[in-house]
Amino acid sequence: MEERQTRAGAGTRQTKRTRGRPRLYDTEQAIRAAGAVFWEKGFSGTSLDDLSAAMEMNRPSIYRAFGDKEEIYRRALNQFGTIMDEAFRDSFNSGKDIRENLKRFYRKALEVYSSDESALGCMLWSTAPASTLIHPEVKADLLAAIKHVDKGILKSLEQAWDRGQLPGDTDMKTLGKLLQALLHSISIRVRAGESITSIRKFADSAVDLLLGPA
Numbered sequence: 001m002e003e004r005q006t007r008a009g010a011g012t013r014q015t016k017r018t019r020g021r022p023r024l025y026d027t028e029q030a031i032r033a034a035g036a037v038f039w040e041k042g043f044s045g046t047s048l049d050d051l052s053a054a055m056e057m058n059r060p061s062i063y064r065a066f067g068d069k070e071e072i073y074r075r076a077l078n079q080f081g082t083i084m085d086e087a088f089r090d091s092f093n094s095g096k097d098i099r100e101n102l103k104r105f106y107r108k109a110l111e112v113y114s115s116d117e118s119a120l121g122c123m124l125w126s127t128a129p130a131s132t133l134i135h136p137e138v139k140a141d142l143l144a145a146i147k148h149v150d151k152g153i154l155k156s157l158e159q160a161w162d163r164g165q166l167p168g169d170t171d172m173k174t175l176g177k178l179l180q181a182l183l184h185s186i187s188i189r190v191r192a193g194e195s196i197t198s199i200r201k202f203a204d205s206a207v208d209l210l211l212g213p214a
Contacts, residue, residue, distance in 0.1 A: 081124070087108040091104040109183060121188060121189075125187045166211070182203065
């Protein structure tokens, strides 16, 4: 919004008055701080006081800059999604073997899910489902994220099929959904406190089982 207002008012007296005014917050850092609270406490469990403390902003400033709690939460989910997208791209840009790429991706996901001492799992899968019944926009975001992951995995499977790495009769849509379900399971197991070593072995074995003999 701030950027659009600046462009719309370029060259006006108002723009001249505000030009050079120091930003009192860093947008990405503020959303990251808010996301950390949502990740730990969930959407409903996070209060505006929690966000104010984490973002180091008072309530009026938060409302002016980011809107209400739901909007902040959705922006934090989007920011988290960007992190996971980068992990996926990095994993599948490392080589052409679908089996190794998938294992690499699940390891990267584990690193994100357990990077904090609390080992919170996936921010999206751990917090969004509980909010969908009373927050339709969060429900839409969750479904969009599921479809986005399905699409990314399916594309990788199709490329692997073209390279002869999958049997000709593979039901790739179902396989892709099962591979995403594995991601959900990893998240839950991390949050439940299962050891990372155990989950890593589980993920590797599950990939081999789902893809069949090498």
